[in-house]
Amino acid sequence: MGATAHSQLHISVLVVEDEALTRTLVSKVLGAVDFHLVGTAQNAVEAMRLFKTFRPQVVVTDIDLGGGPTGLDIAHAIERISPSTGIVFISSIEDVRTIRPNLPMAPLTSKYINKADVSNVQILIEVIRNAYESAQIGPISKLRDEGWEISKEPFTDLQIELMRLISLGLSNAAIAAARFTTVKSTENAISRLAKKLGIPTDDKSNQRVLIARYFYKMNRAQHIHD
DSSP states (O other): OOHHHHHTOOOEEEEEOSSHHHHHHHHHHHHTTTOEEEEEESSHHHHHHHHHHHOOSEEEEESOOSSSSOHHHHHHHHHHHOTTSEEEEEESOSOGGGTSTTOOOOOTTOEEEEGGGTTOHHHHHHHHHHHHHHHHHOSOOOEEETTEEEOSSOSOHHHHHHHHHHHTTOOHHHHHHHTTSOHHHHHHHHHHHHHHTTOOTTOHHHHHHHHHHHHHHHHHHHHHHO
16 A cells, blocks of 8 residues: 555554454554554453544554443443444444343444455455444435435445445345355345335346446535435
8 A cells, every 4th residue: 555545545543452462463554554543442441441542543453352332332431421432333243232132223423344354454444434434424414316215224234345346336145245244145135125125126137237326426415415
């Protein structure tokens, strides 16, 4: 990466991770680019102390921190103090309900990265930058645009990511490879997304075009809200 890219990414970051190996890995990746690492924490108590001291622009936290409060609990505590702080969850857990029942939902503007991707500089940069920008914009309010109704964050992070990758023109196989999943799982996820958008799932020729169109309109809604 060049100096120009570095200068655009000077964002202060706090890392919360109970596993020493992952915590060190994420810290080293952040140190390789122009992020300002304000500190690292192993649990919620340390995380909130460091957050209140340094007020980082983005907090990167594992969801499962062992016993005690989870990364979700930390995220909501931070959201109450500073709604403009970006949140990135790192986890290998596909369903957070396996950690414990009745976990709170993730904040609306938070982002997610799989632990398998944290060593990838480009992916980590993108997700941190997206979390920061989303937190600055805030959740999307209702907007009607040419017959589309975009309601307040009606999609999961997976569905938002699927829309983004489809809008970039990636094939199902490429999307599956990027997300470390199967083509069949990707096809099923896209079908569920199309159903949620009211797009006939048997219309394969236009399905991806309409999904990409919705994603572009949703992005435009964010700029209007801003």
